[in-house]
Amino acid sequence: MTTQATVTTDAEIDALIGLARAAEPVLAASDPARRARLLEGLADALDAARDDLVPLAAAETGLSRNRLVGEVARTSGQLRMFARVVLEGSMFEAVLDDADDSVAPPRPDVRRMLRPLGPVVVFAASNFPFAFSVLGGDTASALAAGCPVVVKAHPGHPGLSAATAAVATAVVREQGWPAGTFAVVQGTDAGVRVLSAPEVKAAGFTGSVAGGRALEQVAQGRPEPIPFYGELGSTNPVVVTPAAVAERGPEIAAGFVGSFTLGAGQFCTKPGVLLLPVGHGLEAEIENAVSAAPAAPLLTPSIFAAFGAGLATRSEHAGTRLLATSAATAPDDGRSVTPTVLALSVSTFLADLELLGEECFGPVSLVVEYDSVDELRQVVDALPGSLVASVHLATEDADWVGALLEDLAARTGRLVVNGWPTGVAVTWAMQHGGPHPVTTSSLHTSVGATAQRRWLRPVAYQGVPEQHLPPALQSANPWRVPRRVNGVLTPAPVTGS
C-alpha cells in the first residue's frame, strides 16, 4: 500500500501507524552496525534506481536532469553520512557517572544516553524531490536515530514519491526490518492524520510559512503536543561592503545572479536581498547577467501563481524600480517564468519590511542600496532571522566589518563570507535552521550530522543492573561508543581491544 501515488485512506494510515509502533522497539534496540547497514542499503538502492527515478522527477518537477542526477548523489551521500554518524557513536551522548559514597549525600550510579522518540512523520518538500523528500535528510536522520518514519509525500511529485518508496521498502524487506520501519502516505488529510496519531512523537517539515504554521498548530494542539521541526521561508540577506565592490564588483554581480536564479530561485537558501552601497555601479553587470538567464518552469502551478502575485506586489511597489529582467520569453505554459531584479533604498525597505523582507519563492531578488555604514548597520539590525546570511569582504576591509559579522551571526543559522548561500554542504559542521521566523526551533538543524538530535531525548538510568542497561551504557561498552566517564571524554574502544 505504500507504493501507490494515490491518496492514502484512513484505514491504510491507521494500519501503517500500527506497523510503525510495532517497529519502534526493534529500531531502538538495533545496534549501530545494523542501523548503518540500513542507511547504506538505502543509499545503494537509490543510486541503483537513479536512471528510473530521475526521469520521473524531471517530468513532475520541471527540474533539469543534471540537477536531479546531482541531487540523487547528494541524497545517497547524506544517507551514507548518517551511517558514519551512527557508527561513530557520539550521537548516543552516553555519559556514565560512578557511584560515590564519600560525598554527602552519597552519589548514585547514574548513566545517561539519548533514546529515540518513537515513530516520526516527515513532510517532504517540493523543491528537493530527493534530498528533502522521501529518502531525504529528515528520513535519514530519523532512521539513524532509531525512529520509524512515515513520510507525507509532497503533491508536487507523487509518482516519484511512490517509486522512491518502493525502492526503500524493498531494502527494508530484504534486510529483514519490520514492515513499519518506513512508509509513505499521500494526501493533505493523510499528513494531518499521521501528525495527529498518538503513536507519532515528532514531525519534520520543509516548506511554506503558511503550511508549516498550520501543521505546527496541529502538533501543539494534540492532547500530547510533540516537537514540530519546521523549516519555513527565509530571505537570506547578502551584504557587500564598499571595499568588496571596489575590489571585485563584477564578479560579485555575476555570482549574485547565478545564486538567485539557481533552480529557478526555488532554494530555501536563495539570496532574496542583496545589500549594495549606493553608487555601486554594478547595474550593467547585473542587467547583462539577468538578461542572459533563460526562462525556467517552476515546480508546481501553485508556486507559479504565488510567484506571479509576489513579483507583482514588489514590482508595483512605489519604492522599487526594475533593475534587470531576462531577455528570454517564458512559454505560456502556466509554469515558466524569467528572473527579475528590483532595486530600492534602505528607507523603502525598512518602511515596508513585513512585505519586502518576506521570502518570494522563485527567481526574484531585491537590491537594497545603503548610503552609509550606519544605514547598513541599521538595516541589518532590523532584519528578521534567516537560514543563512552572507557577506562579501575585500581582502583588506574596514574595521567595522567585525561588528557587522557579529550582528549577522546573531540573526542567522549560518554565516557565509565571500561565498553564496545556495549550496548546503552535508557535513558534520553544517547548520540549516535559524532564529524566528525561519525555523520553528533555532536550537536544531535539518541538515548535517547533528540533524538526528531532533529525534532523540535523554534518559538517565540510576542504579540499573548491567543486564537491564541499554548496550551503550553497559560497562563493557559493547556498541563501542565514545562516552563521558566521570566527566572525562573517553574515545570509543578500538575494535578487537
Place this chain on the structure above:
Amino acid sequence: MTTQATVTTDAEIDALIGLARAAEPVLAASDPARRARLLEGLADALDAARDDLVPLAAAETGLSRNRLVGEVARTSGQLRMFARVVLEGSMFEAVLDDADDSVAPPRPDVRRMLRPLGPVVVFAASNFPFAFSVLGGDTASALAAGCPVVVKAHPGHPGLSAATAAVATAVVREQGWPAGTFAVVQGTDAGVRVLSAPEVKAAGFTGSVAGGRALEQVAQGRPEPIPFYGELGSTNPVVVTPAAVAERGPEIAAGFVGSFTLGAGQFCTKPGVLLLPVGHGLEAEIENAVSAAPAAPLLTPSIFAAFGAGLATRSEHAGTRLLATSAATAPDDGRSVTPTVLALSVSTFLADLELLGEECFGPVSLVVEYDSVDELRQVVDALPGSLVASVHLATEDADWVGALLEDLAARTGRLVVNGWPTGVAVTWAMQHGGPHPVTTSSLHTSVGATAQRRWLRPVAYQGVPEQHLPPALQSANPWRVPRRVNGVLTPAPVTGS
C-alpha cells in the same frame, strides 16, 4: 532596584531588560576562565552568606534549617559544577570541517558551535528556595551558557529572593561584569512583562501545571515565540515486584514513607504512586511509619489549600481506602498538615486516571495494588510521562522485569532501580525532565551538566576569516575546547602545549 522585596515596576523592568540586552555581547564573548570565575564567585558568596540567608528562608518557607543548609551546599555545588562544565569546553560543541576541493561540488570550510540565545528569564520555584530559585540550576546553567539572566522571584520567599539577589549582584559588580548580567524581579505581572519582552530569548520555569501552561502560552503567543522550558507536576510511579516484596518488603515500606514525606511531600520527584502486588502484607509497616511521621508546614497558604482539596478528592473517592495516617495532629496554623496513604485497585486507578494519576503536591501517596503481571504491565502502559520512574527488584527477579524496565524507560526521564526518586544528583549524567505532561520539552534537562544546552543554539561559520571567528572555532583554539575536526573527536589541547 534588584534588592527590594517589593513588586518591580514596569519602568524598573524595562530598565533591567535594557541592561540585560547591553550585557549580552559581553557575556557571549567572555572566555571560559572568566565565566567560570563568575560561577565560582557566586558559589563562594552564597556559601559565605549562608548563615544570613537560611533563617530568612526558614521563616518564609517553613523548611527546616538542616534541610536548608544542605540545599545551600547543593546550590553552591551546582554553580561550581557549571564552572567545571564551562572550563571543560565540550558544551560549546565546536565542530570544524576543512574545505575539500577534491569532491563535487567542492566542500567549503564550515565551522559550527553553540552560541548563547541572549537574555533569558527564570521563574523560580517555591519548593527549593535556593536550588531552583534565584541562584539555582536555571540561573547557573544560563550564566554558564553566556546568557544574561532575569529571575522572576517566587512569591513564597520574596525576602530571601531579594537578599540572594543582593549577594549575587555584589559579585557581578566586584568582578566587573555589566550590571545587566543578572537581576531579580518580583510580582506576577513583572514575570509576564519580562517573558513578553522582545529582548528575552528563552524561559525556564519550575512549578505547577496551571502556572506553567499559562506562561507557555505567553511564550508561544509572542510575535517571536521563544523556547519555554517548563518543569511541571509529576507522579513518579514506583513499582515493587512480588519478589522484591518477599525479599525485603518492610525495608521498602519504610523507604517509601521516608521518600513521600520528605520535605512534606513537596518534591517534584515525590513518589505519588506505589504499585504493590495484591496481598503484599505491608499494611502494618506502612501504617507504623506514617503514624510516626510528624506534622509539617507546607510552603505557602495556597499550597496548603490545594493540598487540602486534592487530599479530600482522593480520600472521598469511592474506590480508595485509607491505608495510613499520622498519629500527629497538625497545628491549626493554616499551613501544617500530616501525611496520608490511600490504597486502591488498578481498575479504580485506571478508571479515573486523569484525577488519580495527577500530582497532588504535599505528603500524600497512593498504593495501587496489582493482581497479576499482566495487570501491572497494563497500568504501566497507561501511565502518563514522569520525571522519574522507579522499580524495586529482588536480587534474582523474574524474566519479565526486563520488558517492564523498558516500558518505564519509554515513559520517563530517569529510571531508578532499587532506590527512591527523591534526591537528584547534580552530575554529568543527570536527567530531570521527561515526556509530556511533566516537562514542556522532553529533549532537555533542568538539572545536570547538560542543562545549559537549553540556552544555546548552533551557528555555522562558512569561509569566515580567522580574525572574525569566535575563539572556540579559531584554528589556534585559544579557548582550548575539545572539538570535532573533520569528523574526529579531538581532546582539548593541554595548557602550555
